[in-house]
Amino acid sequence: MNAIDWRRAIRIGLVLGVAVLIASVIGMVQTFDERDMIEDILTLGQLLLFAPAVYAGYSAAGKSEERRVAAPPLLAGLLAGLLTGVPAVLLVGLAGWWTTIRDYFVNVSPQLIDILTFGRGALQGSLMLLAVMAVLGLIGAAIHLIPARVRRPLVNATLITLIFSLFSDVPLNIANQFLPRDIVRRFFPTKGVTQLAAVIVFALSLAIALWWEFSGRTRRQQRMATITAEQRRRNSLIVLAVSAVLLLVLPSILGTFLTNVMTQVGTFILMALGLNIVVGFAGLLDLGYVAFFAVGAYVTALLTSTGDLGLGINFWIAMPIGVLAAVFFGIFLGIPVLRLRGDYLAIVTLGFGEIIRVLVRSDLLKPIIGGAQGILDVGRPSIGPLTLVTPQHYYYLLLAACLLALFVSWRLRDGRAGRQWMAVREDEDVAEAVGINLVGTKLLAFAIGAGFAGLSGAIFGSRVGSVFPNSFELLISINVLAIIIVGGVGSLPGVILGAFVLVGLPELLREFVEFRLLIYGILLIVMMLVRPEGLWPSAVRRREMHADEESPPSVAELEAPRHEATQPMV
Amino acid sequence: MTLSQRLRDIDWIDVWLWIFRILIIVGVVIGIVRKLFFGAGTAYGVDDWLDFFISGLSQGGLYALIALGYTMVYGVLFMINFAHGEFFMSGGMAATYLVASTLAATGFMNEQPIIYLVLVMVFSVLTSMSVSLLTERIAYRPLRRAPRLVPLITAIGASFFWQYIFRGFFGSAVKAFPVPTILEGRVNVLGLDFLKVRLMVIIVSIVALIALYLFVQKTKTGKSIRAVAEDKDVAALMGIDVDRAIATTFAVGAMMAGIAAVLWGLVFKQVIFSMGFVPGIKAFTAAVLGGIGSIPGAALGGFFLGVIEAVGPPLILEGLGAPGAHQLKDVTAFLLLVLVLIFRPQGIIGERLAEKKA
Amino acid sequence: MKRLSLLALLVLVLALALVACGGGTTETPAEGGEEVAATEAPAEATEAPAEATEPAAEGSMECTDALGCVEVAPGDPILIASALVISGPNIELGTDSQRGVEIAIAMRPEVLGHPVELQAEDDGCSAEGGQAAGQKIVSNPQIVGVIGTSCSGAGVPMAAIISDAGYLMISPSNTSPALTDPEQAWKPGYFRTAHNDLIQGAAMATFAYEQLGLTKAAAIHDGDPYTEGLASAFYDAFQALGGEGVGFEAEAADATNVEPLLTSIAAAEPQFLFYPVFQPLAPLLTNTAKTVPGLETTILAAADGVFSPSFLEATPGTSEGMYLSGPDLSFANTMYQDEFIPMYQEMFGSEPTNVYHAHAFDATNILLNAVESVAQQGADGTLLIGRQALRDAVAATSGYVGLTGTLTCSEFGDCADAKIAVSHVENGEFVPVWNNKDGSLQ
Incomplete structure (x- = not known):
């Protein structure tokens, strides 16, 4: 010692x-x-x-x-x-x-x-x-x-101050919404924060951390010990209500730039929820997921564009067609490849992704989908007299889409399909032996996953206003896969958290573009080394990962999923 | 679900698969016939076809060398080592910037071309091996018991990491790879007209492949690698140092990639930090095509893929009247892959390894 | 528990729909005058120009501009943004342009008593990159104007965002004809100092057909909007002049084995082969072409995507005798050689990696000149810059003598002095031999 x-x-x-x-x-x-x-x-x-x-x-x-x-x-x-x-x-x-x-x-x-x-x-x-x-x-x-009770708050406050100044774009944009410019300038110069702001943040976070260290933690523990089930339920309802309101008013708090970042995160959440069904629930490794995103974007863009190539159809009609096209495409590709196992499936899907990527920019399809010159003037959706243009508008559209996808994923996971997927994921032979239709089960996962990606693509094309081939690179597939694994395979909250970490953070650090992918690579390695089960793993996965550790899982962890899994379908 | 229902499903799928196969094959046949007998598109002479073939063969040799790294690591760890393309890139970049360009500038290259090539190759191999061992130690070894997708993500992370580290070291510009004058021009062997570098690539890659095969089959280290590939726990019980065997696998794979990188420089006369990614994907495809986990399979898959990429577009796509045919060579390559895997899910000469362990 | 959360979810979705509909009505431009309106109101300007007006500045100045004003407080910098490709494979193009902007600012440390500051964004050379950068820029009401984008694909969505928000952008290197075509992607806030693809393609075709007297040409592109546009402009123009097009081919930008492609092209026996692609494909094609039988005597040509010393370094020997087209920088204006290049080398320690630094430099100066001409100055040094007035001032640019020639803006934002020079690679250096205004230079 x-x-x-x-x-x-x-x-x-x-x-x-x-x-x-x-x-x-x-x-x-x-x-x-x-x-x-x-x-x-x-x-x-x-x-x-x-x-x-x-x-x-x-x-x-x-x-x-x-x-x-x-x-x-x-x-x-x-x-x-x-x-x-x-x-x-x-x-x-x-x-x-x-x-x-x-x-x-x-x-x-x-x-x-x-x-x-x-x-x-x-x-x-x-x-x-x-x-x-x-x-x-x-x-x-x-x-x-330094004594531990002071050291921890001190270190935390320092870290918070550093993080605050690193991501100063976030408080800056929020402050811009509410405060006059000359006050904002006192805290935020063009880059980083002023000394005054740093001191305030440090003092505040230190005070809170000290309070927590000396009194808050014990108080909370006491409260948690005495809380009744009724109170707990009420608390969680309050949390739910507050977050719902927060989600609704977020765009007016965040301002244009941050809301736009949110829409980018939303685009990826939608895709990641879809891939989560394929990889996380059904255990099929798909490396060419961007193909479905591209199909959704291109079909919707072609139908709605008012340019030379498009038909000028209403977005609300075109979007479902785009999604259906992606689903159809998923089934079309799924049939030949779903008998392959493991990494063979991975390489074939990667191949399909590459085929799509090459085809959309090829001279072969140029007369139909614009080739290198892309599709301009993609149609925008309108609700009544309002046409969706700003990031704020698209935020709500994407929020609705994400909630829908979340809801569908959640119902499917806990339903019959989810159990079949899990069985297939764990052991195909056993699953087949107990009477699960392997191809049908896998196709369902593939089709739904493709549908989510198609929806994401449809909104993406409209949000950006034009569709070009270089938006559909292999990097997108990799990024989506990384999101669900870093977040926690099969875990719905994990997927969302993963999208914020791997899409949102890099977007806020745009000024480091040159090193963005380097930092991204380091981030992937470090996260997987520190938390191989993901940031917010599903309960099942957490149990698997820590099966060999000494401490037995808590009762709550063991009970919760089983309880959910045995609920009958509504 | 009753048995008859299930049978019906499978039948339907099989019908679809047959339609898929027939469509592809009919397309290929029509393309070839139209090209060869009805003169669709540009007319090529015999020399042109030979050029396509030889060019593809040497490209295939490079794919094969890189594919070995994928296939060996997969055979041992069942893991797609996405960073392998960067092992290849690192050797080529470091050797070009630090050794080759200096030796060329001092004139040593053309005085002692053989020593020059050996020096460059040794340096490239050493760099690739160090990068590969470092990656294995830091990003893969701690995760050996994690779910299989986890090392896949660290591999992707490592791929980005090395690519941008090397970009940071040497910059983002294209760098010329100095080629000794004795390797320029053409040579006639057995009545065939080769570019000297292409011939050299074909020969070196075949020699390296055979040497590697013998190493794995005959030497003690090779046997320990194979034992670990069979069953890690049993191998450990037999007194084999599993970590060491795995590290050796990585090192050997990276050695092949380092050799490939120098040959790559000789053929294409340039290196750039992003050069590892596409060959990496192609080599992985080649490994699967041949049957992943099998060394002769990787070799065969590599040559096959190289030739298809070179001959496919002019022969089939131009025959079908597709504009910009060479742009679509990846489509040919990947469609071929799908076709092969539908007919033979275990690859051309692979064992049924996927069913067993994957 | 579960039913409850289900219910909550439903309520949430409903509420969302309400807010989505209601949100629109509260955001109409009618209620300008608050800080929020400064960022949001112009974004609504698609239907009608926003009537938002800033509160009057402390001085006697009042903003009467139709698109609103930027107010620069005493001592504050004038903020301009750049949106160029500074990551990914086309990084050399964007970095080089950004350096042009930085040099322009360094040479003009003060405008009307205020320092000039640059906020550099990345257009990612993609549509979504341009969209994201555009949104970030319009969220900052202090930004006066934008230099960007590098890539036309990024320029299309960004032109819409920037223009709708009342801002303006001047691109140093967008060359797609669509961007200044009012039928296609043109927006009122869009300008560029780069020439249109059609002009460069036609210039190269004229050079090959009339100057070199060649009759059979082929072209290669890599699926990028710029290269595809330029290659087809050349190919069409060459045929229109009476030449024979013997091959219009494409190759992936990250291709490796280009020998089969070149063998295919060689079989059609072109006399002139034009590939306006970027690095690494352009050096790869150059290095390989010399070894392909049938192309030994074919004249190779590329365009400004690789018009840089680094291309010559990557193709020692093999690029000898090539022709490269690009904007004419051998212009009589001696400032380029005497001041600009030395400053470039001093600030960044290298030779320029591209040619569009000159366009970026001119674009920045045009923007700053416009600021100088329209800004209202308060007694305390406050500046009030009207956005519509700024647009009008840029659009009125006429006879501006810059590095890239004498620039005059057209009705649809084309400001370039479309002077295209063709250079010959001789002893590893570019030697200008021809331009589309004066013909042969020798």
């Missing part, structure tokens, strides 16, 4: 140091340095550079709680912090000695070296960098010295 694992400290320092080095060499530090987090105090690049040192010091000092002031852990933190700076200093040295390094590594620019050395020249700057990193490591180690 008291012995410090020096080797571990060195390893942590070096690993994080290499991470810092790579982030520098690929240009991340320099690009992010242009993004202010807190005006005149901290840029994102600096955070990227310095946060690892603090973390290295923190974890190198060991895990023990309530440590007295002692030299070894602090020293370990210092060492780890120092080592975090070493690879970057080596880079500075290398760049000084090897003058043509930029011919090989394009992003090792003079500006990067300037950032790393605080603009003070190679030698003095390097020493300074090492000193700063060491001190930060020391600070990281010293965090252990």
Whole structure:
């Protein structure tokens, strides 16, 4: 307990140091340095550079709680912090000695070296960098010295402030809705937040966290212990009602930009709910899901477009046709491939997705669907005298569609079809033996999944107002698959959460476009390593994943799904 | 549901499948007949057809080399290693930027072309292997007991990660791959006219495939890989280090990808950070086409796919009168895949592995 | 429990329908004058120009503009946005243009006493990317105008959003004819400093047919709207001049083995092969074409998608003798060589990767000039910029001498000085040999 694992400290320092080095060499530090987090105090690049040192010091000092002031852990933190700076200093040295390094590594620019050395020249700057990193490591180690009840709120408040300034677009856009511009400007410069805003957020979150730590948590535990079933039901109803109202008024709180982000998330939620039926419920791996999205979008666009190719039909008539076309297409493709198993199915669906992608941009189909030049002037839906144009309008359309899809998924899951799918997913041979029609069951999943994607595509085409082939890349299929797995396979709330994390967050971080896919990749790996069962796993899945762990699942976890599953269909 | 009902369903599906097969085959036959006997589209001479074929064959050799990585990893872990295309890319990028362009600039390349090629290839293989081992250690090994979709997602994540890390290192521009002058031009072998690089690709890939096959069949390490592929738990009981065998599988697959990357550079004379994705998908297709999990299957699938991609559009699609036929070569390739899998769900020469374990 | 939640869901759906209908009526432009209206009212302007008016500024100034005004407080920057492709495979095109914008701003640190600030967005080179960037831009009422988009596919939805919200955009590199065709995608807030595909295609065809005296040509595109548009414009123009089109082919943008395609084309024996595609396909075609029997003497040509030093670096030797068409930057204006290029190199440490930096530079200057000419200045330095007035000022641009020539905007937003030059690759460098105004330059 008291012995410090020096080797571990060195390893942590070096690993994080290499991470810092790579982030520098690929240009991340320099690009992010242009993004202010807190005006005149901290840029994102600096955070990227310095946060690892603090973390290295923190974890190198060991895990023990309530440590007295002692030299070894602090020293370990210092060492780890120092080592975090070493690879970057080596880079500075290398760049000084090897003058043509930029011919090989394009992003090792003079500006990067300037950032790393605080603009003070190679030698003095390097020493300074090492000193700063060491001190930060020391600070990281010293965090252990703070009593736990203060430490936790402090760390949380710091993290909240950082997250707040990173996603400053969200509070900025909300504030823009309600506050006059000159007040908003006092909190939000063009990028990041002002010092004033940072202090307020930090103080507020610290106060709340302290309150929670010292009094709130025990109070809640007491309340939870005494609460009756009646009260609990009432509480959940209140929560439901509040969230329903919130969903309805959200567009006027969020403003145009954030509502538009919501519509993008909604488009993916709709698709992910569909793929969730195919992959999550029925266990059929579909890698070409974008094909159905494309069919829905193209059919609806062709029917409603007022351009040369279109027929100019009303959207409300065209949309169901688009959905039906996607369903039909799902069945059409499903029949030849559904006898294949596992990964064979995956590659064939991927193939179909690619075929669609190639065909929509081909010269072959150009006379019918516009080829590379796409379809312009896609029709917009209208309700009475109101034509849907703005993101706010489409928000409600997508909300309705998502709720419908959610409802259908939920009823299907708990109904007879859901049980058949689950049986097929678990073991096809056994399922067939107990009399389940394999092909029919799979086709149903495929058709419904395709229908949701078709609906999503139909709304997408109308929302964007034009349809071009490059909206239907393989990346969409991959993204949707990632959403349902990161969210939690087969879990409806998980799917929604997954869409917010994998579509919403990147959309809010549009300014990092260059590194968006890199961060996306890291996010996928880290999330799967930390929570392989997904962010919000279904109860069944959670049980499976933790079957080998010691603690038995709680009664609630065991009972809930079984109860639902045995309910008769309404 | 009664048995008769079920039978009726299956019959109906079978009818549909037959219609599907017949439609594709009739289309192919009409296309070929119209092309060869009625002169639809551009008229090609025998030389042209040979060029299509040889070009496809060498492309197929590259697919086969990459497909090996997919097939071996799949054989051992039953996992689609989506990042394999990036292992291929990493070797090619690093070798081109750090070794090949320097050696070409100093003139060493044309003085010692053989040593040059060996150096570039060694560096490429080492990079690919390091990237592959690192990925296996960090993104796959901790998830060995997780549901099968989970490593698929980390593989996709790793694919993005490496692609954009390498873009960050070397930039997003196309980089020329220096080709020694002795490999430029054509050579006549057995009466056939080859581009030198194409011939070299065909030869090297066949040699590498045979060497790999012997390695897996004859050596002790190869046997341990096969044992792990059969049953990990039993292999562990027999005293085989399972982690090590799996890491070896990844390393060997990446070695083939590293070799393929250099050959790729020689043929196409350029590298770019995004070069791994499409060949990765194609190679995976080839692996499934041949029968995933089988090394000769991957080789056969690769060559088959390469040739179909090259010969299919001019022969079948132009015969059917499709404009922009070469744009549709992926359609030919994937339709072929569907057709093969409908007739033989286990691939051309695959074992019925999918039924057993997948 | 379950029935209850079912009920709640039903109520929710009903309420939703109500709000969706009711929401529309509360958002009609009639009630301008609040902060919210500044963002929402213009978005409704599809049917009729919004009558929204901002509250009067503190000074004596009052906004009387039909589309509303941007108010820039003393000391605040004038905010302009860019929406260019800065991610994905076409990144070089957008980054290069964005640098043009940044240089223009760096050269004009102050406009009417205010600094100029750039908010850079990504158009993703796709329709949904243009839609998202457009919505983000119109949600910020401080943005004066937009430089973008890079890709025509992104430009179509964005032109609609930007225009309906009362903003304006000037694209440096949209070349699709549809965007300035009032029958198709044209919107009143849309301008561009890039030339139309039809002009470049015709110029290349004229060069091949009349200057080089060739009669058999083929073209390749990659399924991208730009390349397809340009390739077919060339192909049609070449045939209209009396030449013979012997092949119009397509290849996937991420293709690898292009030898079969080129073998097919070689069988038709073209004298001239035009492939206006991007990297990496263009260098791949160039490198491979030299090894395909039958194409040894065919003259290869590409367009401004790869008109950059990096293309020459990727095709050492093989691009020798090629012709590339593109906007004429050898224009008598010496500022380009003397000031712009050195500044580019100093700021970004590399040679330009494309040609559209020049168009972006001109677009930015046209926008800032318009701001200078229409802004009302208050005594304390406050600026009031009317959006309709700004549009009118941009549309009235006439005889503006920029890097890309002398620019005059047409009724439908085409501002380019459609001067297309054809350059010959000689000893690994571009040498301009011809342009569509003066003919041969040698």
